[in-house]
Every structure is written in C-alpha cells, then in structure tokens.
Amino acid sequence: MPAEARENPLSARMQLLTGAEAAAHAMRQINPDVVSVYPITPQTPIIQTFAKFVADGEVDTEIINVESEHSAMSAAVGAAQAGARTMTATASQGLALMIEIVYIAASMRLPIVMAVGNRALSGPINIHCDHADSMLARDSGMVQILTENAQEAYDFMVIAPRLAEHPEVMLPVLVGQDGFTITHSAEPVSLLPDEQVRRFVGDYRIPYPLLSGEVVTQGPFAMPDYYFEIKAQQVRAMQAAAQVFDDLSEAYEAYSGRRYQAVEGYRLDDADRALILMGSSAGTAKDVVDQLRAKGEKVGLAQVRLFRPFPAAASSSTVSASSPSPAFSL
Amino acid sequence: MKEIRWHGRGGQGAKTVSQLLAVALLTEGHYVQAFPEYGPERSGAPVQAYDRIDDKPIRLHCAVTHPSLVVVLDAGLLAEVPVTLGLPADGLLLINSPDAAAQIGERLHFGGRIITVPGDRLAVAAGTHFANVVLLGAAAQVLGEPGLETLVQAAQDGMKKLSPAAQEASIRAIRSGYAAIDTQRRAYA
Secondary structure, three states, rough: OHHHHOOOHHHHHHHHHHHHHHHHHHHHHOOOOOEOOOOOOOOOHHHHHHHHHOOOOOOOOEEEEEOOOHHHHHHHHHHHHOOOOOOEEHHHHHHHHHHHHHHHHHHHHOEEEEEEEEOOOOOOOOOOOHHHHHHHHHOOEEEEEEOHHHHHHHHHHHHHHHHHHHOOOOOOOOOOOOOOOOOEEEEEOOOHHHHHEEEEHHHOOOOOOOOOOOOOOOOOOOOHHHHHHOOOOOOOHHHHHHHHHHHHHHHHHHHHHOOOOEEEEEEEEEEEEEEEEEHHHHHHHHHHHHHHHHHHOOEEEEEEEEEOOOHHHHHHHHHOEEEEEEEHHH | OOEEEEEEOOOOOHHHHHHHHHHHHHHHOOOEEEEEEEEOOOOOOEEEEEEEEEEOOOOOOOOOOOEEEEEEEHHHHHHHHOOOOOOOOOOEEEEEEOOOHHHHHHHHHHOOOOEOOOOOHHHHHHHHOHHHHHHHHHHHHHHHOHHHHHHHHHHHHHOOOOOHHHHHHHHHHHHHHHHHHHHHHHOOO
C-alpha cells in the first residue's frame, strides 16, 4: 500500500460505492431466497450488481428473470407465499406496472422487500428523481422508507427484512433511494461485516406457508365483511410498523453506531421557519440550514425517513415544538 | 470543499476517472463524492462527471455549479459545450490539447488559468487510445493530491476487468500525465 494511504482510518472502514451498489451489497449479505428482477433505469445497477454476486457464487439466491414488472411482483408474491425471503427492485413506470400486485402482496401480508431508485413518472418521460413513483404506492399497504444517501440506502436494506417479517407487521417494505442522485453517485459507505448482517437479520419462517402440507387458502375472495376485517388488520399492522421501526433502529445502532429516527429534526430549536424534506435533498438542505444559521437566520429542517406509516405524531412534535407557526402543524 | 467537473464524450471514460480520483482521495483520508450527469445516453455525446472533496462528510447532493477545476478530455468539446460555465476567475481549466494555453484562452474568451496537456499523444505513447487516464494523472498533479502511487493503486484496483496489457498502458498514461504538468504550476492546490 502506498505510503500516503497507510493507517488511514477512513478508508479502513469505508469504501467508495454508489447507492445502487450499496443496496446490492446489503442484499448479498442478507442472501435472500428469491429475487425477481426486471431492469429499469435508474434501479438497474441494483439488480445488475446483485446478479453478479449470484453469478459469482457469493450468494445462493434464486434470481427469477421476468418479462415485466407486473410479473416481477407476481413472482415475488408466489415466492413469498411459499415461505421464501423475497426481494425485488424497481423504479418509476416499473412500480406503476407493479402496483396492482403490490396491493395484493400487502393484503396477503407478504414481507417482500422492494428496493426503489426513485424516479419521476411519465409523462413527459424522464429518468431523474422525484418521489411520485413510491407515492403512487402510498395507500397500497406497503411500508415506505426514503433514504438520504448511499449509507442509509445500505442500512435500511439491512433493516428492511426484519421490519417486513416482524410478526406484528408482515407487510411489504419499500426502501427508496433517489434515482441517479444516490443510485449512481459514489460516496464512502461503511458496510457491516457479513456475519453481523446475518446475525442482525436472522432466519425467517413464514407463519402460514403455502407448501406446509396442510391445506390452506391464500388470497381468497372476500365479501365486504371479511374485506373490511382484513383491511382493518392491515391498518393495525401498518400502525405497529412505526414502533417496530424505532425498535429496529435502536437494535441496528448497536451494530452500526448509526441511529435513525422516523422523523429527524435538524437545528429546529428556536427555528421560526423550517423545511420538511425526504431523500437526498434533506442532506443538501442541512448545509443550507448551517449557512443561513451562520447568518443569524432561525431556520431548521425536519427530515422524514418513514413515509408510510407516516409518523404524524412525531412530525407534529418535531416541528411544532420549535415553531408556533400553524404552517408547520401536520 | 473542492469541486471538479469533467467534460468528455460518452465512451471516453469521464465517469471512470472521476471515480478513480475519488477512490484514491478516500484512500488518503478525504471524504469524497463522484457522480456523472446523465441525459439521453449516446456514445459520443457530451457528458459531464463530477467530484467533491472535503475533510468532513459531504451532505450536498445538488449539482456542482461552481467547480474550481474543470477538466476537458476532448478539445473538440470546446466548440460545443460552455466548459468555463460557473468556473470562477481563480479557477483552473485543464484541457487535453496540444495547443498553447494562451491560444485556448483567446478562443474561449476566458481570462483565468488554463493548462494544456497533449493527452492524445501521451496516451498513444503509453499504449492506449484513452486520454482520460492521462488527464487523471495531470489532475492529481494539479490538485496536489492524491499521491501518484495511491492513484496508480486505485487504477489497478478499478481496472481489473481490463487485459493486463491495457492495465499497464493505463498506468503508464497516468504516470505520463502526472509528469507532464510542470510542478511549478501546482499552485492551484
């Protein structure tokens, strides 16, 4: 190793990765049973990187190449029903095409983890980031986490299976990273050792496997009475996800040293104006807040990481504690 | 924070060198960011890539609008792309061109500092047709970091997919680009 690089703690613990590569590394360390894939910009490098790990024998995941995102989500539903720890990935029009099956996965309480490279919906056709794609799935019953940078994209992909598979949750979980801004931007990322990720994520057993030998009915027709009952259970599961998110954030901190809040206040004390943001723009805004604070402006930021279930109470207390302005009441 | 903008054409390796520079700087203990700018992806179309370098974690994820160093991998772009856009008067323009810096300054109506490196010729002499690696070496010399051997190591690690001959040619090209810059002009760093 060159003399300049010797004993440098930063490069010893971090490597240069794009957000897409970071998410793929989390998938490699988790080693899910099944990943159904269909490429779409800007998500493609996630499954491309992961497919290479599979081809190189670093994981024994079954990759299912399908002919559309509708099929990718359908294959994920089938695999998850069989009891497989299942993941997929998509963006933009791909999530739009998946959407009817996303609702079905949520109502069947299938803990599928979906990595998303957030991208604007057409039209006009556009490959760059906004959150319209995941917001299209806002009411689908899928838990949604939107990350700020490549490190968070990695961390939440590690946390996601445990959140999805928690007995009180059992819902699909989306982990979004901003298309191109994070998926294709390379920055230092700290990966946990493989065995620590495996220990954190643990084993998974579906409570009601399709292949148990017992006769079960899954995804049946439901008249309004049972439809209502199932939807009520989904609501309770979604509400439970907020507490599980906090518990897992705390558990993950013991492994990583990084602690994430569902809603995080940044320099909100005594702020009379604040931005509320999700994704990579929250990082940029923190620098802007610092610059304006240095000029004496009382400004702050509330960063929403957990979009569904929306942490309304936490948001309200985060923002309104600092500001009497009704503009920030949520 | 230092910000760098690379101009090239799709296929010339602007993104590759932005990442190799970032890896080498991370190895030397800097926080970094490297990202390309994507549009309709066509081989030969003008593309940009960027680096950010700081001694603390980088939270910015907006576009780089005021780089302090601009590197142009293909002098043919000077006629089509406003390469000096956002470059402050004390910024530096590093161009792959056999022409004198003064000549280029006149063409661009740019009064700031310009350094030219005959990247195409040096690349061919090193055994490659890719001038991006020559300009990568030159950029490291201009910046004052990373050290040449750190950069060479980053390139060796990042180019494992290339044939051994192509790797060696690339390393020679990095070294010749690094050596091509008169050390007196390292004032930028």
